[in-house]
Amino acid sequence: MHTDDAPGPQPSLVRALLRAVRRDPRAVAVVDGAAAHTYAELDRLSAEIAGGLAARGLGPDDVLAVHGERSWERCAAVLGAWRAGLGVVCVDPGMPAPRAARIARHCALLVRSDASAPAGLGPAEATLGEVRGAPLEEIREGSVGYVIPTSGSTGEPKSVAVPPSVLAALGDWHVRHWSHDRPPHTLQAASIGFDVGYEEIVATWLAGAALVVVSDEERQDPFTLMEVVRAHRVARLFLPVVGLHALATAAVFEPDAMPDLREIAVAGERLAVNAEVREFCAAAGVALVNEYGPSETHVVTQHRLDPRGAASWPEHPPIGTAVAGAELLREAGGVLRPFAPGEEAELIVAGGSVGLGYLGDAELTAARFRTLPHADGAPRRCYATGDLVRFDGESFHFVARADDQLKVAGYRVEPGEVEAVLGTVPGVRRAVVVGVEVAGSRRLAAVWTRAGSGGPGPEDLAAACAARLPAYMVPRHFHRLDELPVTANGKVDRAALRTLFAPARAAA
Template sequence: MSGGPSPDSLVALLTGACVRHRDRVAVVHAGRAHRYAELDAESARIAAGLAARGVRAGDTVGLLGPRGWWRCAAVLGVWRAGAAVNPLDPALPVERLARIVRAAGTRLVLRDPDTAPVPADAEQVAVDRIGVEAADGSGQLPLPAGASASDGPLAYVVATSGSTGTPKCVAVPPVVLADLAAWHRDRWRHPEPPRTLHAASVGFDVGFQELAATWAAGAELVVADDATRFDPFRLAEFLAERRIARAFLPVGALLSLAVAVPVTGHRPEALREVVTAGERLVVNAEVRALFAGLDAALVNQYGPSETHVVTEYRLPPGDPDGWPVHPPLGTAAVSAELLRLSADGLLRPFADGDEAELQVAGRALAVGYLGDDELTARRFRRLPHVDGRMLRVYATGDRVRREGGLLHFVGRTDDQLKVRGYRVEPGEVEAVLGRVPGVRRAAVVGHRRGGSTALHAYLVLGSGGDGDGTVDAARLRAACAAELPDYMVPVRFLTVRELPLTRNGKVARGDIGAAATGTVLR
């Protein structure tokens, strides 16, 4: 499938699709089908309402609420207003939501009418009220000149775990999504547009990929609620009954789905492509059984929040028994240029046998971190290429090796972890635990089991916490849950006499397990 305008403008790409496919279904939510003409009109109303409230190009607008029709229309409406979307998940602790609103410099928050406001200093409006006060007698607002075809400087910001204990906001320009959406559209090899599952967690950049890639193709976006997304047995039934052709699933969700399908008897026969990312892909017996007999490709994608998707490896339909257990990252995707920094200080392409930290250049790069120029300068640098060019590159922190023309993941150059597809900086969890009375020091490490990672916290207890019962798992878990998303709350808390250190005085995380006293806090 191909066609449509140049992807240089995300708004032009998507509003053009609304015009060309106005009679097709754009979003299916709660049993109701919303056509592209309705998406066009509703997003225009929201854009005009935002402009009437003073939102301008370059501002950040928070969207607070679950996946659904109004949120889909609001995303496009924010973009048409030239603003950036700050996705706010109502399931997050309120204090964390407030921090994200502040860190992103959020100008205004659009919220679901049934969702309570965020306790933060930002104007907040229910989405069904936006534009109502300023509308003329017809109930319509004029769309600001140029709003239907012009991109703002940013498309979205996403909050990621920060090593200092505070989430950092990655700011991504529209060209990243425009390129990615057109790339997906032009690579679809089936006659019917890809009816696509919309199940990515609110606040996860994959959710924007689901929207943009689906609408650029004039396809249906089918919204799954959280009860379905979190239950692999319900998800299996949903995929089969809704005849979903394309699904973007974290590795953990894919593994759970593969177990659930034979139990439920609901085989997703319409699936043609499953795209997975977030953690290292493991192709086990259950995954092979799921894809046996399906005319569906399994696609392994990789890319940090600072670049979105930069590599892809496609496991072709028809031979899941021949798929490797750990598929490679693959080759460059979309517009990414994959490089290494050599000892002479020059950027070079990877040759077979090279192993180094992956540096990414090209149009896929984020602008940086909002409000943190120092971190932006450290992670996004301009460096000389061996061919004489000066390139802006992002240092991923991921060490990769090239073999047979394909990149393979080796490991991290730092302590960063991936849990359920989300980035976790152990330092952010440790900062919360360190504020609990009775905890002298804390170290958080990841333990791999069954293809997923779980967090374990190792604690050195001080006065008031060693043996008198004032520090227990419930108290520690509550402290984490009050400030952190659920995937960052450790599943186990263990005591150690001291944390093992390296010769440089840093915590030797690989040796912590051996230092545990065997006491599990309960």
């Protein structure tokens, strides 16, 4: 069995967080713009939010939608929900309303900032000011920590429910493995609704460090991001691959801009290390941590790259070894067992990292979250990732997907969900979506055939997607064909379709 060093029984997430919050009340918990908020303020505001939720009759196993940009108030609302036993789903205000409504449909209440207009997504609503009440003194434990929306092959997003124990174990792992010479002050920069955002919060607060909130404009401009990192002595970043590449390129022009930075964790899609990343990490002494894990489990492996050996870092490093109690297995003949050196197979995750399932979809939950016999005689509840991996005797390596699922900007995308939207556009007979690699990052490309003469153009198709899907799911390239190529067994030849966009990749 390939697992991280066992930390022993995990405490509940909320109890562990409250112990950390009260360890040094005067320390800074959240920096939001020019305002620095202490752990005492976080304790007080989150208790008032928890009390207000409880007064409305909400409690364990209800889900709260937090609608808003990254902010101090949003961070406090997440902790407040956990104190009252609620799960949380964070909803990006910039997301198209139809999709946002589908994400919020399982929520008992939606909270938004005091200055924002009603979201109108379906659940009852309240501003954060309205929901605050008398502080809740008791701690309530719930089974759901957070809900993460992820793309669905049927055209509808799935809502993955993850227990708080997963975050408790992952946060504890981060605290125990931080070995640098300064506190792990961390940016709150993950895209809203991305599970890394919860990892940022928990790993930082359990360590008693400061969470530095950045806006979309700041996180998308690497030069501005470097200024924020320097000004607030940030030691740790969680970045998608494209963000890592942009930061490394910008650092060439300001090599000493981030003297406190010690570690960058990358997650969400396959890590691609280029010359700029090697040069930046070597010069700045920054360790690179490759994290892996599907939405249904959160992070289950990591591989740490020492900056002293940056010159020899491979383009695609291993995904590494298990963390936070995850058990990495394969299935053979209906029985689970550990990988043997040299074996390649679909990765099955068991142990405490496995999520609860899909809210509102018991059938899909039963199909994807199964209990299987293990060679040691003790059955395991597990999740089949759909990722083919190879075990070299020490570390795991990502090989490929076993299906058509894609990762774009750190988000999981089922091509079928985008294809379903394109199929509703008048004049489209058939649409197929594939992933293409551009400068080390993946983008979506769409191929369509017409129903009759005339029909829509690329601008029409992009607009239809933008009206119903988040920006990362809108294809960047389009190509029309008279007929789709098929394989010998009659399936659409997606590999052939990807070659159509080779000129676009070269131009980029």
